[in-house]
Amino acid sequence: MSIPEKSETELTSRWDCDLPVNNEPVVTVNFIFLAALSVLGLGLAVVRFFSPLGRFSGMNDAYAWGIWKTFNVMTLTALGSGPLGIGIAVWVFNRRQLHVVMRTAALSGFLFYATALVALGFDVGRPWNFWSFLLPWRWNAESAMLEISICMPLYCAAFLAFELIPLVLERLKRTGNDRLRVWVPVIERYVRLVYPFMMAGAYVVPMMHQSSLGGLLLLAGYKIHPLWQTSFLPLLYLLAAGFCGIAFVTLLLLLACSRYERPLDMVVLGELGNLLSWSCFAFLAVRVADLLWRGQFETAIAFDSMSVLFLIETGLILAPAIALRFRGMREAPRSLLQLASMACLGGMLFRFIPTTIAFEPAQRAVYFPSVIELLMSVDYIALGVLAFFLAAKCFAILPGKLEPAQFKFREISLRELVTQLKGRTA
Amino acid sequence: MSTRISRRQMLVGMMSAGAATALVVPPVAAQEHPAQPVAPSDAVAMLYDNNICTGCNACVVACSEANGVSPDTALSGGLWQMPPDLNAKTRNLIKLYKRPDGKGSAFVKRQCMHCLDAACVAGCPFDALKKDRWGAVTWDSSRCIGCRYCQVACPFDIPKFEWDQWNPKIVKCEFCFDQRLVENKQPACTAVCPTGAVIFGKRTDLLSIAKKRVARAPGKYFEKRVYGEHEGGGTQVLYLSRVAFEEIGLPTLGSTSIAHYATHVTSVIYKWLSGPILMAGLLGAAIKRNWDRHEAERPEREKETGVQDQL
Numbered sequence: 239m240s241i242p243e244k245s246e247t248e249l250t251s252r253w254d255c256d257l258p259v260n261n262e263p264v265v266t267v268n269f270i271f272l273a274a275l276s277v278l279g280l281g282l283a284v285v286r287f288f289s290p291l292g293r294f295s296g297m298n299d300a301y302a303w304g305i306w307k308t309f310n311v312m313t314l315t316a317l318g319s320g321p322l323g324i325g326i327a328v329w330v331f332n333r334r335q336l337h338v339v340m341r342t343a344a345l346s347g348f349l350f351y352a353t354a355l356v357a358l359g360f361d362v363g364r365p366w367n368f369w370s371f372l373l374p375w376r377w378n379a380e381s382a383m384l385e386i387s388i389c390m391p392l393y394c395a396a397f398l399a400f401e402l403i404p405l406v407l408e409r410l411k412r413t414g415n416d417r418l419r420v421w422v423p424v425i426e427r428y429v430r431l432v433y434p435f436m437m438a439g440a441y442v443v444p445m446m447h448q449s450s451l452g453g454l455l456l457l458a459g460y461k462i463h464p465l466w467q468t469s470f471l472p473l474l475y476l477l478a479a480g481f482c483g484i485a486f487v488t489l490l491l492l493l494a495c496s497r498y499e500r501p502l503d504m505v506v507l508g509e510l511g512n513l514l515s516w517s518c519f520a521f522l523a524v525r526v527a528d529l530l531w532r533g534q535f536e537t538a539i540a541f542d543s544m545s546v547l548f549l550i551e552t553g554l555i556l557a558p559a560i561a562l563r564f565r566g567m568r569e570a571p572r573s574l575l576q577l578a579s580m581a582c583l584g585g586m587l588f589r590f591i592p593t594t595i596a597f598e599p600a601q602r603a604v605y606f607p608s609v610i611e612l613l614m615s616v617d618y619i620a621l622g623v624l625a626f627f628l629a630a631k632c633f634a635i636l637p638g639k640l641e642p643a644q645f646k647f648r649e650i651s652l653r654e655l656v657t658q659l660k661g662r663t664a
Numbered sequence: 665m666s667t668r669i670s671r672r673q674m675l676v677g678m679m680s681a682g683a684a685t686a687l688v689v690p691p692v693a694a695q696e697h698p699a700q701p702v703a704p705s706d707a708v709a710m711l712y713d714n715n716i717c718t719g720c721n722a723c724v725v726a727c728s729e730a731n732g733v734s735p736d737t738a739l740s741g742g743l744w745q746m747p748p749d750l751n752a753k754t755r756n757l758i759k760l761y762k763r764p765d766g767k768g769s770a771f772v773k774r775q776c777m778h779c780l781d782a783a784c785v786a787g788c789p790f791d792a793l794k795k796d797r798w799g800a801v802t803w804d805s806s807r808c809i810g811c812r813y814c815q816v817a818c819p820f821d822i823p824k825f826e827w828d829q830w831n832p833k834i835v836k837c838e839f840c841f842d843q844r845l846v847e848n849k850q851p852a853c854t855a856v857c858p859t860g861a862v863i864f865g866k867r868t869d870l871l872s873i874a875k876k877r878v879a880r881a882p883g884k885y886f887e888k889r890v891y892g893e894h895e896g897g898g899t900q901v902l903y904l905s906r907v908a909f910e911e912i913g914l915p916t917l918g919s920t921s922i923a924h925y926a927t928h929v930t931s932v933i934y935k936w937l938s939g940p941i942l943m944a945g946l947l948g949a950a951i952k953r954n955w956d957r958h959e960a961e962r963p964e965r966e967k968e969t970g971v972q973d974q975l
Contacts, residue, residue: 254969254971255969255971255974256974288830289830290826290827290828290829290830290832291825291827291832292827292828293828297827298827299751299752299815299821299823299824299825299827300815300821302812302815302816302825303812303816326947329950329951329954329955330947330950330951330954331950332954332957334958337974338974340975341974362809362810362811363809363810363811363812363825363826363832364805364808364809364810364831364832365809365810367790367792367806367807367808367809367810368809370790370807370809371790376790376791376807377789377790377791378786378788378789378790378791379934380696380697380786380923380927380930380931381786381787381788381789381813382787382926382930383787383788383789383811383813384789384790385934387789387809387811401975404974404975408972408974429975430959430975433955433975434948434951434952434955434956435948437947437951437955438944438947438948438951439944441943441947442940442943442944442947445940445943446940450930453926453930454787454813454816456925456926456927457783457786457787457813457816457817457922457923457926458816458817459783459819459917459922459925459926460819460915460917461816461819469925469929472929472930599821600819600820600821600913600915601749601821601913634974640969640970640971642970
């Protein structure tokens with residue numbers, strides 16, 4: 239994999255539509271590796287359901303939340319907020335040229351949420367009581383946890399899944415049998431009828447639960463270091479989701495398009511870099527104003543361990559914010575890749591640190607995830623990666639330059655998969 | 665940008681205005697979590713005084729018996745009840761604090777503080793933890809999903825989780841609510857205490873008893889005050905101590921309820937869902953305008969590029 243430093247005619251070109259990936263078989267070494275991890279992860283999750291939590295994790299009464307919640311849910315769904323950040327840019331602020339990357343955003347967001355919900359489902363100790371969510375009189379409307387446990391599955395199952403319906407319809411239109419094909423225009427008409435209203439929901443609902451993820455930490459009060467404990471946590475968590483989502487989709491597009499030898503559209507990617515820069519500035523403005531307002535400036539530059547963490551986190555967000563203001567930086571693939579990665583990392587640090595590293599209960603205890611806990615966390619991510627690249631080969635997701643011959647959907651059948659698998663292992 | 669306003673946009677605009685009104689009105693309504701909660705008149709309480717406690721542990725044994733749990737004997741090699749700290753088998757514990765210089769020591773009784781406005785109750789998604797009659801914080805196994813938010817929220821690190829159980833419960837002092845309180849009996853620990861180091865009664869009565877003790881012998885009491893009168897908005901377990909409260913593991917908390925800190929902004933935004941509805945109206949109006957434009961230009965664009973519009 240190589241990313242060209244200078245724009246060359248054959249390596250960059252305008253993206254005019256989303257195309258399925260056809261220049262690689264479905265079954266590759268990576269596919270087998272990721273599939274093995276995913277099966278292992280889901281298998282462990284099922285075993286975990288039938289055994290106590292203590293045996294599967296390093297969690298304890300002082301650190302009652304482990305990485306399944308704090309990383310897979312609270313941190314990674316920020317990276318999965320691309321459909322929120324870029325969607326608002328496209329449909330609210332009418333940045334129409336970003337339309338072409340919405341499918342990449344929607345699919346990656348869907349998978350981040352879906353795998354987070356799997357992680358969450360196997361993290362809670364008494365999941366059989368969750369049916370209470372159907373009984374509104376059992377809701378504690380004041381609880382951020384309630385908001386998340388209802389809002390997140392709703393967003394994933396209704397709104398993000400809705401954004402993926404057109405991909406399926408498009409494939410059906412070209413590959414389905416006649417009986418199925420009759421339904422495509424009918425469903426498509428309904429999709430287009432409700433689309434703007436669904437989009438309004440698709441932005442309000444994640445705004446609610448992404449801010450509630452920060453809201454969760456408010457009740458922890460003094461346990462969280464003052465550099466992170468603030469009444470502005472909900473807003474900051476939301477703003478972090480905004481820039482993390484944009485940064486991750488940028489990163490994903492650069493990596494995936496290079497991997498599948500797609501030309502890069504540096505106008506679209508540059509526009510993403512531009513938005514990323516402003517959204518980082520928006521986050522930093524609130525972050526710094528809040529610290530000054532609460533008189534924590536000296537804590538921030540005390541150069542003890544927490545202050546150093548804060549400075550690293552802020553530096554990782556500030557650098558892309560400034561650098562991406564320069565057209566040369568955001569329209570060169572290499573620097574854009576580096577800066578988007580920094581923003582992702584900085585945002586992840588901001589979302590993760592207050593849940594674990596800067597979280598200090600009065601009772602003395604340490605938390606470090608156990609091997610199985612780590613493995614399951616990684617496996618959930620592997621499941622998402624596997625599903626993304628499988629979908630990119632079966633549906634028109636990654637953007638590219640249209641050559642009508644390319645717009646072909648490969649056949650997917652179990653027999654074909656088995657043949658490919660045999661070819662690999664032989 | 666078009667300046668004409670369609671009927672639909674007008675409608676959306678009016679809806680937004682309605683939502684905005686809804687947003688402004690609720691702050692007038694009474695707050696569910698005031699900054700300084702007021703104890704209900706029937707609130708019960710415990711008062712623990714480590715000037716009196718001899719550390720006999722009768723309350724620890726009585727607690728296990730009343731709650732029907734097998735004593736935690738792991739540390740003593742199975743010989744006697746010896747929990748290292750509050751845990752899934754121990755709802756109540758006498759701990760000994762020793763000064764680092766060896767001069768002086770003090771006992772402390774650790775248990776749920778039954779806060780007037782408890783963080784665990786505010787955070788619990790399905791009201792599994794709730795303020796029950798007389799202000800006791802009780803746990804309902806049929807509602808708890810095991811999210812452990814109560815453990816993250818509790819400023820006193822009280823709720824414990826059965827990490828080694830397939831069907832885990834949240835374990836903490838419930839004031840012997842089902843076992844004794846509903847039968848008009850006082851909790852097991854206060855009933856059994858031989859010295860009166862921990863006593864049970866109405867919160868107002870116990871506060872005045874505590875204050876009388878301090879007034880009679882101010883030198884015996886740290887800061888000449890009762891811990892729990894105001895801490896974290898006030899608790900229903902009150903402490904008198906001869907050493908600093910921090911030293912016996914009681915954190916320094918302001919007088920504002922933590923539940924108030926966590927909900928005073930969101931409760932306004934989410935009142936009748938006015939904030940989200942307002943936001944949906946605002947975003948929806950812009951989205952609808954851009955969408956209509958997108959759909960109007962679609963046939964021409966599709967003809968020009970030869971690609972069907974991809975949503």
